Amino acid sequence: MPGRDPHSGAAVRIRKAIALVNSVADEAGDEEITPTEIAEAIRDCLELTDVDSVPNVRRYLGEALDAVSDGMPADFVAMTLYAALGALREGSPD
Amino acid sequence: MKSAEGRGRTLDEAVDAALIELNESRRNVDVRILTETAEETIVEVSVIDQEAAAGEPAAPSNGKAETARGLVEGLLKHMGVRALVSVRSGSDPITLDISGRDLGALIGWRGETLRALQAVTNVMVGKHLAEGERVIVDVERYRQRREHTVREIAMRAARQVKMTGDAITLDAMQPFERRAIHLALEGDPDVTSSSIGEEPERRVVVGPRKPAEG
Numbered sequence: 257m258p259g260r261d262p263h264s265g266a267a268v269r270i271r272k273a274i275a276l277v278n279s280v281a282d283e284a285g286d287e288e289i290t291p292t293e294i295a296e297a298i299r300d301c302l303e304l305t306d307v308d309s310v311p312n313v314r315r316y317l318g319e320a321l322d323a324v325s326d327g328m329p330a331d332f333v334a335m336t337l338y339a340a341l342g343a344l345r346e347g348s349p350d
Numbered sequence: 351m352k353s354a355e356g357r358g359r360t361l362d363e364a365v366d367a368a369l370i371e372l373n374e375s376r377r378n379v380d381v382r383i384l385t386e387t388a389e390e391t392i393v394e395v396s397v398i399d400q401e402a403a404a405g406e407p408a409a410p411s412n413g414k415a416e417t418a419r420g421l422v423e424g425l426l427k428h429m430g431v432r433a434l435v436s437v438r439s440g441s442d443p444i445t446l447d448i449s450g451r452d453l454g455a456l457i458g459w460r461g462e463t464l465r466a467l468q469a470v471t472n473v474m475v476g477k478h479l480a481e482g483e484r485v486i487v488d489v490e491r492y493r494q495r496r497e498h499t500v501r502e503i504a505m506r507a508a509r510q511v512k513m514t515g516d517a518i519t520l521d522a523m524q525p526f527e528r529r530a531i532h533l534a535l536e537g538d539p540d541v542t543s544s545s546i547g548e549e550p551e552r553r554v555v556v557g558p559r560k561p562a563e564g
Contacts, residue, residue: 271550272549272550274550275549275550275552276549278465278469278524278525279525279549281469281484282525282526282529284525284528284545285529286545286552286554287549329472329476331469331470331476332473332476334465334466334469335466335469338466
């Protein structure tokens with residue numbers, strides 16, 4: 257489809273992972289998100305082949321996954337995921 | 351009386367330049383146009399709020415808040431964004447207000463850029479904060495306005511639930527918006543709120559409170 261962002265699938269999955277992390281950070285107080293769920297959401301992103309079509313996206317996602325495993329603060333994980341989203345956006349055609 | 355001279359291509363740019371130098375908000379100042387040509391406008395901006403003029407901090411003396419404010423100010427400067435960063439008075443948690451002109455890009459799609467900015471800020475300020483303590487970043491009171499809007503939506507939904515007795519499912523919202531709704535309705539004896547679905551499609555359901563819950 258002309259003008260369609262080929263990386264939108266990856267962007268949607270990264271946004272889902274960010275939403276989970278933000279939910280932990282912002283404490284809406286209406287759900288329990290475990291690190292396992294966040295790690296799973298990031299692994300879902302890594303499974304997409306289009307993350308390899310843009311430089312650094314896989315690297316940032318890997319760093320975010322490591323940050324979850326290492327118990328880093330939610331904001332740090334969010335920041336790394338935003339970096340992945342930003343790299344994806346920069347690598348997308350206008 | 352504190353005052354500063356501002357120069358810019360337009361009146362707004364000139365006023366903004368002076369406001370940044372004064373570290374003041376637009377509502378606390380008086381503006382006098384010194385010269386205005388097609389190429390350049392020069393203004394004199396004077397602080398009219400006496401408390402502000404005396405240099406009284408906007409919030410109770412808080413080293414952490416000032417550290418956060420300085421870091422965000424530096425970050426914005428590196429980003430090439432001309433804006434004023436201030437600490438919201440009497441706010442807990444620490445809230446930084448960013449104000450200026452054309453800051454829509456700093457808010458982004460559904461507040462995404464603002465949320466990213468807040469994440470970066472908390473990572474930068476993290477070592478100065480206590481366990482669980484966080485800094486909230488707001489641009490042109492976007493977050494505050496959204497909270498106000500969703501509270502109004504919650505009240506409207508509550509009125510409808512009371513009339514019809516049927517539960518209402520609201521649109522998907524961010525965590526801070528859902529929290530605002532839960533807080534707005536927690537004191538209502540007739541309705542209750544809960545959330546369903548998974549992020550980022552998680553939605554608040556407003557329904558009648560069952561007698562056993564009351």
